[in-house]
Amino acid sequence: MAVSWLRRLAARAPVPVFPALGVHGDAMLRELALDPGVELVGSPRHASVLLVAGGVPPDQHAALRRVHDQVPRPFATLWWRSEPLDGLENATRIDAPSALSDALIAAHRDVMLGRRGSSPRLLPDEPPNPWEGLGDDGHGGEGMMGGVPYGRPMAMNMHDDLRDGLTLDSLTFRLGPFFPALPPGMQAEVTLQGDLVQTWAVQHAPYPLGLDAVFFDARQQPVSIAELELARARYHLYRLFHGLWLAGLESVGLHVLRLARSLTPDSRVDGLRRRLARCGFFDLTMTASAALDDEQARQIGGPAARAAGLADDLRSEDANYRRLGFTPVCQQEGNTRARWWQALAEIDQSLALARQAAARDVQTSEVGSVETPRGPWREGQRPQDASHLLDELLPGLEWGEALAAIASLDLAAVSEWPLDASVAEPRTTPPEEYRA
Amino acid sequence: MELLTLFIIMLVILCAGLAVQWPTVRRQSLPTYPQRAPFLGGGLPDTHAWNRYHVRYYPMTLLLIAFEMEMMFMYPWAVVFVEKGMMAMMEMGMFLAILSVGIVYAWREGVFRWQ
Numbered sequence: 348m349a350v351s352w353l354r355r356l357a358a359r360a361p362v363p364v365f366p367a368l369g370v371h372g373d374a375m376l377r378e379l380a381l382d383p384g385v386e387l388v389g390s391p392r393h394a395s396v397l398l399v400a401g402g403v404p405p406d407q408h409a410a411l412r413r414v415h416d417q418v419p420r421p422f423a424t425l426w427w428r429s430e431p432l433d434g435l436e437n438a439t440r441i442d443a444p445s446a447l448s449d450a451l452i453a454a455h456r457d458v459m460l461g462r463r464g465s466s467p468r469l470l471p472d473e474p475p476n477p478w479e480g481l482g483d484d485g486h487g488g489e490g491m492m493g494g495v496p497y498g499r500p501m502a503m504n505m506h507d508d509l510r511d512g513l514t515l516d517s518l519t520f521r522l523g524p525f526f527p528a529l530p531p532g533m534q535a536e537v538t539l540q541g542d543l544v545q546t547w548a549v550q551h552a553p554y555p556l557g558l559d560a561v562f563f564d565a566r567q568q569p570v571s572i573a574e575l576e577l578a579r580a581r582y583h584l585y586r587l588f589h590g591l592w593l594a595g596l597e598s599v600g601l602h603v604l605r606l607a608r609s610l611t612p613d614s615r616v617d618g619l620r621r622r623l624a625r626c627g628f629f630d631l632t633m634t635a636s637a638a639l640d641d642e643q644a645r646q647i648g649g650p651a652a653r654a655a656g657l658a659d660d661l662r663s664e665d666a667n668y669r670r671l672g673f674t675p676v677c678q679q680e681g682n683t684r685a686r687w688w689q690a691l692a693e694i695d696q697s698l699a700l701a702r703q704a705a706a707r708d709v710q711t712s713e714v715g716s717v718e719t720p721r722g723p724w725r726e727g728q729r730p731q732d733a734s735h736l737l738d739e740l741l742p743g744l745e746w747g748e749a750l751a752a753i754a755s756l757d758l759a760a761v762s763e764w765p766l767d768a769s770v771a772e773p774r775t776t777p778p779e780e781y782r783a
Numbered sequence: 784m785e786l787l788t789l790f791i792i793m794l795v796i797l798c799a800g801l802a803v804q805w806p807t808v809r810r811q812s813l814p815t816y817p818q819r820a821p822f823l824g825g826g827l828p829d830t831h832a833w834n835r836y837h838v839r840y841y842p843m844t845l846l847l848i849a850f851e852m853e854m855m856f857m858y859p860w861a862v863v864f865v866e867k868g869m870m871a872m873m874e875m876g877m878f879l880a881i882l883s884v885g886i887v888y889a890w891r892e893g894v895f896r897w898q
Contacts, residue, residue, distance in 0.1 A: 390822050410825025416817035472815040475827070519829040526824025534826065542839075
C-alpha cells in the first residue's frame with residue numbers, strides 16, 4: 348500500500364516533460380510534441396521528467412544545474428545524446444530517437460510508482476543570498492532605502508522610462524540558456540521596467556542551427572529542386588510551430604507540425620492560412636512592432652530581409668529556378684507580422700516550386716552557393732549569428748512584443764554539420780507498444 | 784442552539800483546514816532554496832522581486848468606479864424621486880455633473896484609448 352491510488356493515476360497520465368535544449372536538440376522536440384503520451388510543459392515546475400536533448404557546452408552546466416534543481420520531487424532526468432552532469436552518473440542516456448518516447452513514459456511511471464528514487468538535488472539547500480536582519484526593524488540595513496535584506500539590492504529606478512515617462516523600478520535578470528521562448532542556447536541580460544524592455548544584452552549566442560542535409564549536398568552537386576524546396580517549407584513550418592506555441596495557439600501549432608510531417612509537393616497551405624487568420628494570429632497587436640531597418644535586415648538576410656522589402660535571394664541566380672518562373676516574394680513592413688506573412692508566402696512558394704520541379708524532374712544548376720531557409724550561403728560564407736541585433740531592436744518593446752519578435756526572427760548561425768537524418772526524418776510508425 | 788451548532792461546525796472546519804496545512808501533517812518539507820528561485824531558464828535575478836509595478840489597467844478600474852457609483856446611487860434615488868419630484872431631479876443632476884467632470888478628465892487623459 349505504499350503506492351497510493353493518486354500515484355497510480357499520475358503514472359498513467361501523459362508525461363509532463365520539460366525540455367532543456369542543447370545543440371541540435373530542437374529536432375527531437377518536434378517529434379515529442381506530436382506524441383500523445385508526452386506533454387511538453389513550459390516550466391520545470393510543471394514537469395516530472397527533465398529531458399536534456401543535445402549536448403550542453405561546459406560553460407552552461409551551472410545554468411543546467413539550476414534548472415535541474417527547480418523540478419519538484421519526485422522527478423527523473425533523461426539525457427538524449429547528451430552526457431549527464433557530474434553527480435547524476437546513474438541517469439539514463441538515450442541515443443536512439445525511436446526509444447526516447449518509451450523511455451520518457453517508463454521513467455515517469457517508475458518515479459510515480461516509487462520503483463526508482465527521484466533524481467538527487469545537485470545544489471546545496473542554502474538561500475542564494477542569506478537574510479541579513481540588520482537595522483532597527485530587521486529590514487536589512489540603514490538609510491531610507493532599507494538596505495539589502497537578502498544581500499541583493501531592492502529594485503530601484505535607475506533609468507528613465509522609454510514609453511510614457513512613468514518611471515518604475517527596473518528589474519535586471521539573466522535569462523536563458525534554457526528558457527523555452529528564446530532560441531536554444533541564447534543567454535541574455537535583460538532589464539525590465541514594468542513590462543517594458545529597458546535594455547537587452549545578448550551574453551551567449553544561440554547554438555548553431557542544424558539544417559537538412561540536402562542544403563549541404565546542394566553546395567557539392569546538383570540536387571533535386573523538389574527535395575530542396577520541401578526541406579525549406581518544412582523548416583519554415585517548424586518555425587511557425589514555435590511561434591504559434593509561444594502565442595498559446597497550440598492546436599494550430601500541432602496542425603502545422605502534422606502538415607510538416609506529411610509534406611509532399613501536393614500539399615497545400617490554403618487551409619492553414621485560413622486557420623491562422625481565423626484564430627487571429629496575424630491580428631495580435633504584439634506582432635505590429637519590431638520592424639527592421641534596411642541595414643539590420645541585410646545583416647540577418649534570408650526571409651527576414653525579404654520581409655523588410657529586400658528582394659535578395661540566391662535562387663534568382665540559378666538558371667533552373669528562373670526557368671520555373673522563380674521571383675523572390677517580399678513584404679514591406681519588416682515587422683513581426685510581415686515576417687510571419689513572409690514565412691507563409693515562402694512555404695506556399697516552395698510547395699509550388701516543388702510541384703513544378705517534381706513534374707519535370709528539375710535539378711539545381713548552381714553549386715557552391717545555396718539559399719538556405721536561414722539566409723544566403725555563399726562560397727564558404729555560412730549565414731552568421733545575428734543575435735547581437737536584438738540589443739538594439741528590443742529596447743522600448745513590451746515583453747510580449749519582444750518575445751514575439753524573437754520567435755519571428757531566425758538569428759542563429761548555421762552549423763557546419765547537417766541535422767542527423769534519423770532525427771530530421773518524420774517518424775512514420777507511432778509507438779504503440781507502451782500502451783499495452 | 785442552531786447558532787452554536789453552526790459555530791462549532793465552522794470551528795471544526797477551520798481547525799481541519801489549518802491542520803492540513805501543518806507541515807508535519809503534510810509530511811513534506813519546504814522545497815529547497817534553489818527550487819524556490821524564480822525560473823529564468825537557468826539565469827539568475829540581480830534584485831529580488833519586491834518592486835513597484837504599474838498595473839496598466841489601473842485607470843480603467845478607477846473609471847469603472849466612477850460609472851458604478853452613478854448607478855449605485857440612482858437605484859435608491861429612483862424610489863425617492865416619486866416623493867420628492869423636481870428637487871431630487873436637481874440633486875441627482877448636480878451629482879452626475881460632478882462625476883462627469885471626472886469622466887471627461889479621464890477622457891482627456893486618454894484612458895479610453897486601449898493600448
